[in-house]
Amino acid sequence: MTGTVAMRLSAQPFFAVLTDSQRGALAEDGTEVTFAAGERLFDEGGVADMFWLIEQGGIALDMRVPGRGDQIVETLGPGTVLGWSWLHPPYRWHFGAVARLATTAIAFDAASVRRRCDADPAFGYAMLSAFTPVITERLQTTRIRLLDLYATPSQVRHAIGPVNA
Amino acid sequence: MTGRRTASPALTEPAAGTAAVPRFYRVASRREDTADTVTLELTEPAQPVPAFAPGQFAMLTAFGIGEVPISVSGLGDNGGGRARRLEHTLRAVGAVTRALHAAPPGSLIGVRGPFGTSWDVASAAGRDIVIVAGGIGLAPLRPVMLTALADRSRYGRIVLLVGARTPGDLLYADELERWGCDGVEVAVIVDRADSGWNGEVGVVTTLIEPAGFAPDNSVAFVCGPDVMMRFTADALAARGIPVSRIRVSLERNMRCGVGWCGHCQFGPLLVCRDGPVVSYDRVAALMRVREL
Amino acid sequence: MHPSEDPARQPSGQAVIVDADGLPALFDALRGRGYTVVGPTVRDGAIVVAELASVAELPFGWGVETEAGRYRLRERSDTAAFGHSAGPQSWKSVLHPARARLWSADRVTGTVETSTVETSTVEGGEAAKPPRYALLGVRPCDVRAVGILDQVLTGGRHADPVYRGRRDGAFIVAVECTEPGATCFCTSMGCGPGVESGFDLAMTELTDAGDHRFVVRAGTAAGADVLADVPSRAADEATVRHAVTAVDEAAERMGRTMPVQGLPQLLADSRESPHWDDVASRCLTCGNCTMVCPTCFCTTTEDVTDLTGDHAERWRLWDSCFALDFSYLHGGSVRTSGQSRYRQWITHKLGTWHEQFGSSGCVGCGRCIAWCPTGIDITQEVSALASLQDVAAPDEDRP
Numbered sequence: 001m002t003g004t005v006a007m008r009l010s011a012q013p014f015f016a017v018l019t020d021s022q023r024g025a026l027a028e029d030g031t032e033v034t035f036a037a038g039e040r041l042f043d044e045g046g047v048a049d050m051f052w053l054i055e056q057g058g059i060a061l062d063m064r065v066p067g068r069g070d071q072i073v074e075t076l077g078p079g080t081v082l083g084w085s086w087l088h089p090p091y092r093w094h095f096g097a098v099a100r101l102a103t104t105a106i107a108f109d110a111a112s113v114r115r116r117c118d119a120d121p122a123f124g125y126a127m128l129s130a131f132t133p134v135i136t137e138r139l140q141t142t143r144i145r146l147l148d149l150y151a152t153p154s155q156v157r158h159a160i161g162p163v164n165a
Numbered sequence: 166m167t168g169r170r171t172a173s174p175a176l177t178e179p180a181a182g183t184a185a186v187p188r189f190y191r192v193a194s195r196r197e198d199t200a201d202t203v204t205l206e207l208t209e210p211a212q213p214v215p216a217f218a219p220g221q222f223a224m225l226t227a228f229g230i231g232e233v234p235i236s237v238s239g240l241g242d243n244g245g246g247r248a249r250r251l252e253h254t255l256r257a258v259g260a261v262t263r264a265l266h267a268a269p270p271g272s273l274i275g276v277r278g279p280f281g282t283s284w285d286v287a288s289a290a291g292r293d294i295v296i297v298a299g300g301i302g303l304a305p306l307r308p309v310m311l312t313a314l315a316d317r318s319r320y321g322r323i324v325l326l327v328g329a330r331t332p333g334d335l336l337y338a339d340e341l342e343r344w345g346c347d348g349v350e351v352a353v354i355v356d357r358a359d360s361g362w363n364g365e366v367g368v369v370t371t372l373i374e375p376a377g378f379a380p381d382n383s384v385a386f387v388c389g390p391d392v393m394m395r396f397t398a399d400a401l402a403a404r405g406i407p408v409s410r411i412r413v414s415l416e417r418n419m420r421c422g423v424g425w426c427g428h429c430q431f432g433p434l435l436v437c438r439d440g441p442v443v444s445y446d447r448v449a450a451l452m453r454v455r456e457l
Numbered sequence: 458m459h460p461s462e463d464p465a466r467q468p469s470g471q472a473v474i475v476d477a478d479g480l481p482a483l484f485d486a487l488r489g490r491g492y493t494v495v496g497p498t499v500r501d502g503a504i505v506v507a508e509l510a511s512v513a514e515l516p517f518g519w520g521v522e523t524e525a526g527r528y529r530l531r532e533r534s535d536t537a538a539f540g541h542s543a544g545p546q547s548w549k550s551v552l553h554p555a556r557a558r559l560w561s562a563d564r565v566t567g568t569v570e571t572s573t574v575e576t577s578t579v580e581g582g583e584a585a586k587p588p589r590y591a592l593l594g595v596r597p598c599d600v601r602a603v604g605i606l607d608q609v610l611t612g613g614r615h616a617d618p619v620y621r622g623r624r625d626g627a628f629i630v631a632v633e634c635t636e637p638g639a640t641c642f643c644t645s646m647g648c649g650p651g652v653e654s655g656f657d658l659a660m661t662e663l664t665d666a667g668d669h670r671f672v673v674r675a676g677t678a679a680g681a682d683v684l685a686d687v688p689s690r691a692a693d694e695a696t697v698r699h700a701v702t703a704v705d706e707a708a709e710r711m712g713r714t715m716p717v718q719g720l721p722q723l724l725a726d727s728r729e730s731p732h733w734d735d736v737a738s739r740c741l742t743c744g745n746c747t748m749v750c751p752t753c754f755c756t757t758t759e760d761v762t763d764l765t766g767d768h769a770e771r772w773r774l775w776d777s778c779f780a781l782d783f784s785y786l787h788g789g790s791v792r793t794s795g796q797s798r799y800r801q802w803i804t805h806k807l808g809t810w811h812e813q814f815g816s817s818g819c820v821g822c823g824r825c826i827a828w829c830p831t832g833i834d835i836t837q838e839v840s841a842l843a844s845l846q847d848v849a850a851p852d853e854d855r856p
Contacts, residue, residue: 150300153788
């Protein structure tokens with residue numbers, strides 16, 4: 001089982017920054033999982049005891065907004081990682097996640113991976129090196145969306161006030 | 166009181182003297198695309214409408230109000246032997262576009278053009294075509310898709326990546342679906358979802374990595390807000406498309422459309438004359454200069 | 458190519474001498490051929506460009522004192538009519554007027570009929586044909602400026618009909634300079650103080666020994682035709698040499714110089730220069746420079762209707778890149794800061810103009826220096842940019 005997971009990890013560029021042995025160690029905490037379209041992975045506020053590397057399909061991050069229902073804030077596709085909240089206390093999900101499409105992924109035991117990071121700082125640093133670029137990129141794209149570039153001038157005015165003096 | 170209209174032959178570019186004076190065409194049809202966008206078809210019964218190449222624009226006059234540059238959003242020929250029509254998709258954002266937006270069938274709109282450079286779809290023969298549209302930028306790109314589909318065997322894979330503000334702002338939704346069934350890879354993403362949306366949410370650049378095109382044998386056509394074009398072109402280049410084969414459609418204030426008024430300058434370029442379509446290698450550095 | 462540049466039309470004429478009292482005959486010869494004579498005249502404390510009813514309206518005995526941000530008339534000790542450097546107006550006031558109607562249109566029973574300058578016969582409106590102007594007293598810098606406007610407005614794919622109409626019918630009497638102003642630098646720009654082409658007639662004014670006369674030569678057949686109706690005598694070699702020397706010496710006495718070497722590249726490299734903050738602290742973005750500049754051509758349009766809404770006109774008006782809404786796009790302007798607008802003006806004038814139109818946009822007339830209320834000097838700004846570049850990249854080989 002681990003051998004297969006290790007192979008599948010190697011096929012994904014996300015953990016390319018890890019050495020082969022680091023990837024092998026990480027694979028020990030990984031399990032192959034599948035989700036049917038519409039299946040919920042976790043709720044906002046739940047315990048963040050796992051994270052996933054998405055291989056096929058798509059996941060939608062959502063938040064329940066009173067009056068709006070479940071609002072999708074972002075969708076994630078193959079090759080990226082779902083879940084950062086396991087990296088730091090209080091280890092709670094900030095958003096919910098639901099499979100938008102039938103999805104296959106590798107699920108990782110977050111507590112076990114954290115123990116490995118504590119025991120082996122080099123491994124921990126390599127993990128952060130894999131995660132931080134993605135976090136930065138998502139922050140950047142979120143900021144771009146906040147700019148509301150496709151809005152008309154009057155939509156911009158209502159949202160953020162006068163643009164030019 | 167007797168201004169004379171002289172009959173003139175079909176034009177691929179305006180004859181001398183008419184570059185400054187609009188010809189008034191009739192609105193043949195008006196279709197509401199979204200809450201603030203319409204597509205107008207213009208025709209002139211007395212003589213054929215000039216041929217506009219994909220990427221070119223017309224200066225459209227709302228009688229007595231003013232004039233704005235609007236790219237063509239169709240090929241004008243529906244292939245059925247019907248007289249050519251000018252197709253423009255426009256959004257109501259100011260006095261002139263509000264008037265054009267409201268123009269009912271049968272009303273008259275002034276047209277000067279065609280002006281500007283074309284997407285030059287034919288130069289992509291034998292290559293994959295990658296079209297990336299942001300917001301209303303899909304309108305000037307629609308003629309690229311129609312041109313490619315009309316001569317399908319000439320091109321490789323066709324990929325269309327569309328970013329929109331919300332699902333309700335998506336243009337040509339029916340056509341997107343049809344193209345998807347016609348062998349085009351269509352991916353759509355919105356900045357903000359509504360409750361009925363089960364598609365992707367995020368920025369359009371995230372659609373580039375998983376798309377199925379061969380970067381070393383592709384031509385990319387990008388249109389949308391400046392910032393979106395910059396990030397998209399960089400992402401396409403990062404994936405391996407040579408910058409000389411990435412084309413963007415620039416936009417600047419235009420008063421004349423023919424290189425006399427000076428308004429559309431972008432560094433050394435006059436967007437009306439050297440653009441609006443330019444290859445990214447020519448403008449990548451310029452697009453990074455603040456307030457150029 | 459404009460008729461005055463066409464070598465096939467260059468007559469093989471000798472220089473002649475026309476006395477000052479022969480000028481009325483020149484006037485009559487021009488008026489008799491249907492030209493409206495436009496030239497310098499004193500008005501409102503300056504020497505402006507206006508329609509002249511007679512020779513007497515020329516500014517005989519008037520000179521000017523110019524410096525950065527300064528222009529004053531002064532009385533000369535002689536009677537020279539052209540002993541003054543560039544005034545606040547240039548010949549673009551005539552050829553590229555500040556207000557022009559591009560077309561008018563009437564919505565009649567469901568159709569629209571348009572009429573233009575060329576086709577209109579509206580009573581009280583534009584004449585069916587534009588007037589023909591004789592431009593009297595065009596300095597060499599301004600001759601070059603007209604040539605530059607020719608390229609901008611008629612050298613592209615589409616020719617501006619208003620400019621073309623007035624330019625094709627224009628007759629140019631150039632006057633070479635023997636007394637440059639403090640703000641002049643035409644020599645640096647390679648277009649003065651003498652002139653070789655682009656005119657129908659060229660004159661050099663001499664007033665020494667109380668003998669007020671002009672050495673005149675024709676540049677075109679039309680010029681020779683007019684000159685034939687003006688009393689003159691063959692120019693002796695001494696006088697011709699005297700005129701040439703006076704012009705050559707003027708080239709040595711320019712008030713300023715422009716370092717033209719590598720200017721387009723310097724400006725392209727200076728886009729992020731800290732110097733723009735320095736200029737912006739002095740520049741009011743008033744746009745005076747663009748109004749007095751003989752090559753600034755930017756315009757905007759305005760559509761107007763009558764009360765019925767069925768008669769519409771499109772008017773073209775001068776505009777300036779310093780105007781805040783010049784670069785208006787999607788709810789705001791691209792260039793809002795003073796830094797960006799000054800940078801746009803000077804980079805266009807001295808740099809990107811080359812790529813757009815094949816030459817520099819500057820002719821060294823010095824008007825922008827004189828009429829800037831804060832005395833910004835375009836030659837000094839270039840020097841400042843150049844020294845900042847040298848600091849940034851010393852001893853570096855630049856392409």
